[in-house]
Structure formats: structure tokens, C-alpha cells
Amino acid sequence: MISQKLVATKSTPPGESSESAPLVFNKSASLVEENTSITVEVTQADTLEPLNPDEQRDRARLELRVERAFYLAGRALAQLRDRRLYRSTHKTFEAYCRDRFNCSSDAAYLKIAAAEVYDNIQKFLPTNGRQIPMPTKERQVRDIAKADLEPEVQAEVWVRSVDEAGGNVPSSRVVKGAIEQCKEKPLLLVQDECQVGDVFNLVRLKGQEKKYNGCWAIATELTDSTVTVEVHDTTLIVESENLERIDSPNVRQQLSQILQRIRRIAKVDSLDRGAANVLKDLVRQTNLTPVEEGLLSWLEKYYGVV
Structure with missing residues (x-):
């Protein structure tokens, strides 16, 4: 609580009695009227208030x-x-x-x-x-x-x-x-992060290559700063920041085989849009389900590329 003292002083103009004079507040510590003082306490409430929920x-x-x-x-x-x-x-x-x-x-x-x-x-x-x-x-x-x-x-x-x-x-x-x-972080050489034959998911590609984000790819060639990778329908040159490693040896072996199977089907002239859509989905899956494996086998037989 904050306390403050206000003082009202009766000012008597010339020719007027003190009884009719108005009260004037000032900063002194007393209420003064005809040499008589009365102290008045004015209390200011604390402004901090709790909030309900x-x-x-x-x-x-x-x-x-x-x-x-x-x-x-x-x-x-x-x-x-x-x-x-x-x-x-x-x-x-x-x-x-x-x-x-x-x-x-x-x-x-x-x-x-x-x-x-x-x-x-x-x-x-x-x-x-x-x-x-x-x-x-x-x-x-x-x-x-x-x-x-x-x-x-x-x-x-x-x-x-x-x-x-x-x-x-x-x-x-x-x-x-x-x-x-x-x-200022030191640059890492690509060779320090991957090897030929490693399998990755592609990420953060921009421009025309953006459509390959989420697809898996296999590294085929390395330089100090770039990696050449094979995807289902082309070859790309990317940087290490565009690669997320897939460490499972079984997945690496499986995807290497699947890449060749998908590429053989993709080369077929006048490929049906249904087949093309199936391939677009498969190139984003690192582990084929039995149904997906069955679809891929059926397409191989249908187009005679077994």
C-alpha cells in the first residue's frame, strides 16, 4: 500500500473573511485553516492484482x-x-x-x-x-x-x-x-560421408530436381563436393546435404535390384498411366510390402520384361 498526504489550505483574499475562503490543496503535510492544522491520509491501492484462470x-x-x-x-x-x-x-x-x-x-x-x-x-x-x-x-x-x-x-x-x-x-x-x-564451420569432404553403392533418400532438392525429393537413390560416383546418384529414371548430381543415408544392408541390396526392375519397365513405349503411377509410388518406398512386390512382378510379366 502506498500512502500520500495531501494538504488543503484556506486562502483568504484581501477584503474577505476566512470563513468564505476556498480550500486549496498543496504538498505540505497539513490541512490549514486559520492557523489550525489537520492531517488527512489519502491511500492509493496497490495496482498489482491477481488474474483468475x-x-x-x-x-x-x-x-x-x-x-x-x-x-x-x-x-x-x-x-x-x-x-x-x-x-x-x-x-x-x-x-x-x-x-x-x-x-x-x-x-x-x-x-x-x-x-x-x-x-x-x-x-x-x-x-x-x-x-x-x-x-x-x-x-x-x-x-x-x-x-x-x-x-x-x-x-x-x-x-x-x-x-x-x-x-x-x-x-x-x-x-x-x-x-x-x-x-565458419569446416567443410566435410563427400568421401568422408558416403561411398559408392550407398543408398540415400533425396531431400532439399530445388528447381527442376525438386520432384525427386523423397525418392531413394544409389551413389555411383563421388567428388570432393558432389555425389552422382542413380534414381529410377535418370542420373543426378547432388551435394551431401541432399542425402539422407539408409543404413540397413538388406534395404541397400533390395533397392539396388528394384532400381533395375523399375528402369526396365519405365523404358517400355507407351507405358500405361496406371503403371507409371505405381512406379512413382514404389520409388519412394524403401521396404516393399508383399502387395507392392506383387504389383511390380505383375507389371514385369504384363510388359514382358522379366
Whole structure:
């Protein structure tokens, strides 16, 4: 409780009696009237009040909404762009952002990139029970978005930054330092990570090769920085970061045989779309079920490529 003393003083203008004079409050410690003082105590209540359970839930929900405001804006802009929901009034997304949100195209794309970084951090956070705070402002992840880092590295940068900030949400300065640390990590030679004949799942491919993400592949040639792999319908040159190793020896032997069987069927002229769809599914399965093995055998007999 905070106590405060107020003083009211009767001011007597010339020609008036003290009885009709108004009371005037000042900062002294007494209520004065005709040389008589009375102390008045005015108590100010403590402003901290406990919240009931409903209010506590509402506060947490609203705080989360404020913290995620930049993320929600970025995701909304991404949908507006990807679905071309601006096309009824504008020819380009950039013009739409400028007229509707008074926002430059660079700012809009940066918001979208920041939301993607948020998603990647959430996806690749360590699953060891640690409670790691998420970004609350766009500028905290702006440099991560600009750094052209892989999704896992983006999450690593954020975790490093949080640790540097003592477990709190880091400043952009701390984030920049973590980015430099991750960029300075020594490069590993491909030969240190895989060998010819190893089997992998393909991940994080971009551009025209993006369609092969999730397919398995077999390494056939190595350089210091790249791996040549065979997939069901072509040969690709990828980097080690695009490979997730499949360690099971049985799976490696099985997939090597299946690759040859699928390729023989794929070479058939005028391949039926049903057969093509079956093959597209099989090249993503590392362990064929009896039904899948039966389908593959039936296709071999149907097209005479046994």
C-alpha cells in the first residue's frame, strides 16, 4: 500500500473573511485553516492484482498472438502471392502490395521469408525437452532469411543465438554473430560421408530436381563436393546435404535390384498411366510390402520384361 498526504489550505483574499475562503490543496503535510492544522491520509491501492484462470488463459493467448503477428502476416502474404488472390484488381503481386498495404515488394518478400524461417526453426528445434523461445519480431530473423542458409542451419543459428542471450529471445546483433559462426564451420569432404553403392533418400532438392525429393537413390560416383546418384529414371548430381543415408544392408541390396526392375519397365513405349503411377509410388518406398512386390512382378510379366 502506498500512502500520500495531501494538504488543503484556506486562502483568504484581501477584503474577505476566512470563513468564505476556498480550500486549496498543496504538498505540505497539513490541512490549514486559520492557523489550525489537520492531517488527512489519502491511500492509493496497490495496482498489482491477481488474474483468475480465465484471464490467465486469455493473456497467454493474446500475448502469443502479438508475438506471432509478423509470422501470421508473412504466411498471409505467401498465400496471397501463391494463390494469386490479387488478380481481380492487380496484374502483379508487387503492385498489389504497394497499393493495398503501402508495402514495397522487398518488404513483402522479406516478411514471407521471415515466416518461412519461423517454420524452419519450429520444425528443426532439438527434441531434447528444452524450452527454446521462438522469434517475436521480424527483425530477429531478418538476417537469417537473408543469409541463404539451409532450414536445419537456420534452426541451429537460432538455438545458438538463444544460448548466447542466456535463454532469452536474442537481439539481431546476437543473431548476426551466430550466423557467422555457422558459416565458419569446416567443410566435410563427400568421401568422408558416403561411398559408392550407398543408398540415400533425396531431400532439399530445388528447381527442376525438386520432384525427386523423397525418392531413394544409389551413389555411383563421388567428388570432393558432389555425389552422382542413380534414381529410377535418370542420373543426378547432388551435394551431401541432399542425402539422407539408409543404413540397413538388406534395404541397400533390395533397392539396388528394384532400381533395375523399375528402369526396365519405365523404358517400355507407351507405358500405361496406371503403371507409371505405381512406379512413382514404389520409388519412394524403401521396404516393399508383399502387395507392392506383387504389383511390380505383375507389371514385369504384363510388359514382358522379366
